[in-house]
Amino acid sequence: AQSVTQPDARVTVSEGASLQLRCKYSYFGTPYLFWYVQYPRQGLQLLLKYYPGDPVVQGVNGFEAEFSKSNSSFHLRKASVHWSDWAVYFCAVSMDDNYAQGLTFGLGTRVSVFP
């Protein structure tokens, strides 16, 4: 069965510092991968998504992610965080054989930004 692991439940970072959020997936076929962000009391918003192709994906608000098939990873990065990046970040994978079943999400990483 497919799964997504986000090993860091919480990350604290200073404003202006770089950020990396880790995501590992377990999936037999070719993965379609997503990063979503959830701000307090809001729904999820897409940051970026990966289609098979270029391993580095650019997203919104300066976020990018890199896919690695050999490491089964899809880590998210930002060069310089802003206080508004305080949120929960979710990595997700789409099934291959029955994608209408929806996305499988990791447990999320809560990012706190301090001045």
Place this chain on the structure above:
Amino acid sequence: ETAVFQTPNYHVTQVGNEVSFNCKQTLGHDTMYWYKQDSKKLLKIMFSYNNKQLIVNETVPRRFSPQSSDKAHLNLRIKSVEPEDSAVYLCASSWGGRGDTQYFGPGTRLLVL
């Protein structure tokens, strides 16, 4: 810009009551979903609905049922709520393709007393 609308924002009820949550999308998408987000932020798919085809996550209790009047609406009914149903219910929509972006509503927070 919100394109997936959910009502109510918040609902408090007692064990055994019936509740219904509404979801409407204005994106013209073919597929809609309901997810449950528990107190630890874990997100799990409950249902997806596309062209009158309903796909149910086998772990969803039978007291939950989706209801659709057209492709822009997918409501969620809970027949007799239990304490463990307290959660945030998120509605989403997409074109239904495997790599298509799912757009989420703001969620309905349910508290069962």
